[in-house]
Amino acid sequence: MSHPLTGIKTVKELEIEKKVVFLRLDLNVPLTKDGVISDENRILAALPTIEHCLSRGAKLVIASHLGRPKKGNPTDRVQLSLEPVCARLTELTGKEVLLIDDPEDDSVKGMLKNLREDQMICLENLRFTEKEEANSTEFAQVLASYTDVYVNDAFGASHRAHASIAALPNLIAQKGVGFLIEKELNVLYKVQEQPKAPFVMILGGSKVSDKIPLIDRLIDKVDSFLIGGAMAYTFLKAKGIPVGKSLVEESQISFARHFFERMEARGKKILLPLDHLTAPNLEAGATLTQTSSDAIRDDSLGVDIGPLSVTHFSRVIAEAGTIFWNGPMGIFEREGCSKGTFGIARAVAESKGFSVIGGGDSASAVEMSGYKDKVDHISTGGGASLEYLQGTKLPGLAAVRAPKRSEVL
Numbered sequence: 160m161s162h163p164l165t166g167i168k169t170v171k172e173l174e175i176e177k178k179v180v181f182l183r184l185d186l187n188v189p190l191t192k193d194g195v196i197s198d199e200n201r202i203l204a205a206l207p208t209i210e211h212c213l214s215r216g217a218k219l220v221i222a223s224h225l226g227r228p229k230k231g232n233p234t235d236r237v238q239l240s241l242e243p244v245c246a247r248l249t250e251l252t253g254k255e256v257l258l259i260d261d262p263e264d265d266s267v268k269g270m271l272k273n274l275r276e277d278q279m280i281c282l283e284n285l286r287f288t289e290k291e292e293a294n295s296t297e298f299a300q301v302l303a304s305y306t307d308v309y310v311n312d313a314f315g316a317s318h319r320a321h322a323s324i325a326a327l328p329n330l331i332a333q334k335g336v337g338f339l340i341e342k343e344l345n346v347l348y349k350v351q352e353q354p355k356a357p358f359v360m361i362l363g364g365s366k367v368s369d370k371i372p373l374i375d376r377l378i379d380k381v382d383s384f385l386i387g388g389a390m391a392y393t394f395l396k397a398k399g400i401p402v403g404k405s406l407v408e409e410s411q412i413s414f415a416r417h418f419f420e421r422m423e424a425r426g427k428k429i430l431l432p433l434d435h436l437t438a439p440n441l442e443a444g445a446t447l448t449q450t451s452s453d454a455i456r457d458d459s460l461g462v463d464i465g466p467l468s469v470t471h472f473s474r475v476i477a478e479a480g481t482i483f484w485n486g487p488m489g490i491f492e493r494e495g496c497s498k499g500t501f502g503i504a505r506a507v508a509e510s511k512g513f514s515v516i517g518g519g520d521s522a523s524a525v526e527m528s529g530y531k532d533k534v535d536h537i538s539t540g541g542g543a544s545l546e547y548l549q550g551t552k553l554p555g556l557a558a559v560r561a562p563k564r565s566e567v568l
């Protein structure tokens with residue numbers, strides 16, 4: 160496959176001095192009820208492109224979504240406002256950030272005309288209007304009416320055909336991607352097309368069916384699949400190992416059997432857990448029991464992989480040339496159920512292999528484990544990185560590659 164950036168300009172190649180640059184970012188950060196940003200990684204990841212545009216004298220219009228506001232809900236309009244993000248951006252950049260309540264208001268053009276060098280504009284949460292997710296051309300035309308250059312650096316939203324991601328760049332001639340997308344795509348391309356052997360893929364999380372396209376796409380490149388999390392029980396059951404009341408996707412058992420055969424035919428490995436941490440139910444505070452084998456009693460269910468499994472997986476991880484990890488090994492969010500996931504995070508951190516973490520929960524698990532700085536890349540775009548790796552064309556990339564659609568104007 161060709162490099163995903165083929166035919167796409169990066170922000171460095173665009174003429175932006177004195178131009179209005181519409182910069183689509185993924186500033187979708189978690190906020191507490193009191194509007195405090197609990198994880199600012201996405202803001203920090205956006206800074207290089209913001210700083211570049213400012214240093215080149217562009218007039219910046221920043222835009223992002225935040226959460227999933229219910230349209231017309233006044234509480235959501237307050238709780239999912241980008242105001243705390245703008246305040247943080249001011250602290251980080253030293254520039255005043257003017258928050259525009261309605262991106263369709265006529266006043267935006269006037270504000271841009273008078274925008275000072277120490278100011279930038281941020282449009283309020285794009286999802287406050289249903290036109291964003293509807294990929295509305297009409298909405299995009301309003302945004303295009305004050306945009307000279309369009310830059311997408313919202314990797315985490317680029318798998319969505321929404322107005323600011325797809326319809327808008329289709330109306331703009333001068334466009335490209337920012338530094339974050341450039342970095343994400345370079346890393347993912349390397350994993351997908353030039354993985355250094357052995358390529359170890361660690362899969363966990365809750366749903367087998369979600370990961371099937373990824374397995375199918377990469378089966379010929381991966382040397383070992385290590386499977387933990389709730390996913391593992393479907394695979395163990397397919398092998399005839401008792402899994403008790405653990406989460407099993409019955410409809411995927413035949414896929415799992417076929418997957419074993421396909422890997423065997425290729426002379427490659429699938430590692431499953433050798434032991435488990437179990438509980439009588441999924442309720443918080445349930446008594447946890449360590450098993451001594453891969454079998455789970457009828458009255459129990461698996462909540463994490465056990466220490467033998469961590470050692471078993473870690474040996475393979477230590478020898479890896481490339482590691483891609485998606486999906487935690489257990490219910491790591493819960494007290495007492497994070498040892499498996501954190502143990503694997505440690506093994507990944509200690510391995511010399513090039514390591515990439517994809518997936519929202521996996522990223523927060525690695526962060527919680529304390530090994531975040533020892534992995535090579537944590538993708539900021541959970542869904543987008545998986546969709547890219549499984550071969551889905553990202554609408555946000557297609558739109559910045561395509562020529563301007565003159566006929567719709």
Ligand code: ADP
Nearest residue numbers: 364365388389461462486489490518519520521
């Ligand atoms: P990511 O967001 O990284 O793609 P997923 O969304 O696929 O990961 O999976 C994460 C979820 O899987 C977490 O909420 C975690 O609690 C859950 N999970 C992991 N192991 C188990 C298990 N044994 N039983 C139930 N849920 C599990």
Ligand code: MG
Nearest residue numbers: 518519520521
């Ligand atoms: Mg998830």
